[in-house]
Amino acid sequence: MGSKLFKSLLMVLVAFFMVSTHAIGGEVEVLHWWTSGGEAKSVAVLKDLLEKQGHTWKDFAVAGGGGDAAMTVLKSRAVAGNPPTAAQVKGPQIQLWGDEGVLANLDDVARAEKWDALLPKVVADVMKYEGSYVAVPVNVHRINWMWANPEVFRKAGAELPTTWEQFEVAAQKIQKAGFIPVAWGGQPWQEATVFEIIVAAMGGSDFYRKALVEADPEALKSPTMVKALVTMKMIKAYTDKGAPGRDWNLATAMVIKGEAAMQFMGDWAKGEFTAAGKKPGRDYIAMPAPGTSGQFLFNVDSFIMFKQKDAGAQKAQKAMAGLILQPEFQTVFNVNKGSIPVRLGMPRASFDDPALRSMNAFSASAASGDLVPSMAHEMAVFPAVRGAIMDVVTNYYNSDISAQAAASKLASEVEAAK
Ligand code: BGC
Numbered sequence: 001m002g003s004k005l006f007k008s009l010l011m012v013l014v015a016f017f018m019v020s021t022h023a024i025g026g027e028v029e030v031l032h033w034w035t036s037g038g039e040a041k042s043v044a045v046l047k048d049l050l051e052k053q054g055h056t057w058k059d060f061a062v063a064g065g066g067g068d069a070a071m072t073v074l075k076s077r078a079v080a081g082n083p084p085t086a087a088q089v090k091g092p093q094i095q096l097w098g099d100e101g102v103l104a105n106l107d108d109v110a111r112a113e114k115w116d117a118l119l120p121k122v123v124a125d126v127m128k129y130e131g132s133y134v135a136v137p138v139n140v141h142r143i144n145w146m147w148a149n150p151e152v153f154r155k156a157g158a159e160l161p162t163t164w165e166q167f168e169v170a171a172q173k174i175q176k177a178g179f180i181p182v183a184w185g186g187q188p189w190q191e192a193t194v195f196e197i198i199v200a201a202m203g204g205s206d207f208y209r210k211a212l213v214e215a216d217p218e219a220l221k222s223p224t225m226v227k228a229l230v231t232m233k234m235i236k237a238y239t240d241k242g243a244p245g246r247d248w249n250l251a252t253a254m255v256i257k258g259e260a261a262m263q264f265m266g267d268w269a270k271g272e273f274t275a276a277g278k279k280p281g282r283d284y285i286a287m288p289a290p291g292t293s294g295q296f297l298f299n300v301d302s303f304i305m306f307k308q309k310d311a312g313a314q315k316a317q318k319a320m321a322g323l324i325l326q327p328e329f330q331t332v333f334n335v336n337k338g339s340i341p342v343r344l345g346m347p348r349a350s351f352d353d354p355a356l357r358s359m360n361a362f363s364a365s366a367a368s369g370d371l372v373p374s375m376a377h378e379m380a381v382f383p384a385v386r387g388a389i390m391d392v393v394t395n396y397y398n399s400d401i402s403a404q405a406a407a408s409k410l411a412s413e414v415e416a417a418k
Contacts, residue, residue, distance in 0.1 A: 025054035026312025028320050030303075031077075031087040033070040035063045036249035038271025042337040049323050055316040060084050065248045066189030066377070078102065083306040085317050089135065090302055091126060091379040097304055098129030104305040104314070106133040109321045118325055118343050120366075123300055135304045136321045139330075139339035142358050143266040143297035143374045144197045147252065147273070148285040152179050152261040164201065164231050164290045171238040174261045181238035183251035183260035188394040190248055192376035192386075194264045195232055195393045201291030202228040205370045208295075212375040215385050215418065221411040229396060229403035236397065244398075255284065264289050266299060266377070270338030270354055279352075286354035288361075296358075296365035299377035300342060388417035 028050065034043040047057040062070035067088065077083050078100070089097060097103055110116070110133040116124060119137065127135040148160060153170070156177035161167040171181035184190075200208045203224040210219035219225065240260075252272040254260035263269060273284050280286050288295070305321060308314045323329050330341040331350050340351070340358050348356060365371040373379035375386060392413050396406035 025056060026310065026314070026316030027056040027058055028086055028313065028316045029058040029060050029084040030320075031060040031062065031070060031074055031084040032303075033062050033064055033067045033088060035061050036065070036247075036268075036272060037275040038249075038273075038336060038338065039268065041275055042271060042333050045329060045333045045336065046320070046323065049326075049329055050316070050320055053319050053323075055319055065185075065187065066193075068189060071383075078306075085308060085313055086303045086305050086320060088301060089304045090300060090377065091373070092382050093378055094126060094135050094302070094304055095129060096382070098134055102306055103129060103134040104307045104317060106136065106305060106318070106321050109133075109136075109318050113322055113325055115325060118345075120342075120344060123342055126300070127302060135302045136324045137342045138301040138303065138324055139334050139337060140342050140358075140362060141266045141268060141299040141301070141337075141339045141377070142361065143193060143299055143377065144200060144264075144289045144292040144295055145267055145269070145354075146262055146264055146285075146287050146289045147255055147269050148262045148287070149255050149258050149260070150283075150285050152177075152258055155179070156261070158261070160285060160287060161290050162287075162293065164198070164234075167290050168234065170261075171235075175238060179258075180240045180254065180260040181262065182235055183254040183263040184235070184239035184243040185246045185248045185251040185265075186244035186398075187246070187248075188390045189376055190251075190265070191232075191394050191397050192390045193266065193374075194235070195228070195397075196297060196375050197264055197289045197292060198231050199225070199228045200295050200297060200372065201289065202231060205295055205372050208297075208372050212389070213373060213380045215381055215389075215414045217411040217415055220414055221407045225407045225410065226403045229393075229406050232393075232397060233403065266374075267338040267354065267358065271336060274336060274338065280354050286357075294361075294365060294368060295370040295372065296361050297372055297374045298362070299374040299379055301339070384417040385414055388413040 032043060034040060050057055062073045074087050123137050127133055127137055153160060156174040158170040158173040161170045174181040196212055199211060207224055210216045211225060248265055249272050251263050252269045255263050256276050278284055305317050308317060325343050327346060330343045330346055334341050335350055340355050375381055392406055392410045
């Protein structure tokens, strides 16, 4: 065969190969806010699995814990008529995107993969718009955790607290010993995270539901709320000057390095300990935040999918949706992320002790009425109400207004936002 003929045959083959790979694979552009060490490791699992199926992952990461920055970017992309293929969106907001008529219907994937049987009904309902799946859940995070450095506690001669009174005693000892008692991230969503933990602790689950799920004005301005606000402000004396604006993962790093004794944060913080090679029980302690041992403030991450014209993108999008509830992904992702699988009946062998305790607490709290949705993490109320609560709480924490005035303001601002 002449070398010219051989070369052109080769080119035809290459061209054919390129067309056919294009035909099997499509591209998904995925908007998310998983940018910390532990988070990036977790999201890479999904990317790799999808790429193994011949699809392309275009990463659209928007830094900023809690996702507020990501949601702003998503809205502007959608308004410009150019949303990504998939986006990390949670809770009641899914309904708002459904109202816009821009979401892809995932019922065929859901039917093939039997999502109705694999998911707790409360979770499945949140993923549906007018009875059809438009989102796929990834995990279950528990919010009400305390992450502690046992070495710092030991050096300070302090006990791990299970009540807020004990917390104060421990924090004073830790401060006297020259450590920062609490690693605080001074951003509105982080302050709202600690606030809701304390509301759950002070008022119990029924009060939490009244105040932060039903947004009932009487509960919002009640003496119990005042007590919760006072307790939240009490912590301030035990934080450091670097707190304002600090990212949550930098706060976790302070506990990992032994500069600070504790952090109150959801279990994505465990992802940071894991990524740093730290072992629970040995290098760090994970326990329920004071006063919340029987409660489970839940936060379920999920992806919504936007309607696509391109057949390849549609295929890639469905492949991504299908992968998320597979046992392999549910295990590897959640082990890295610090969360527990959202898929029911998963084998437990790969999970560490805090994850196992979280799994047990999830079912126990569901049975006792102590499983409540996180307000700070978009599970409980629509964004306008969440925004109003967060504004009041952050202003209160960072100013001199009284707890009483803040509680009244909570009630009035929330009413105005409804
Ligand atoms: C998300 C987590 C994330 C955390 C910090 C939460 O709202 O649900 O997946 O790790 O924010 O960014």
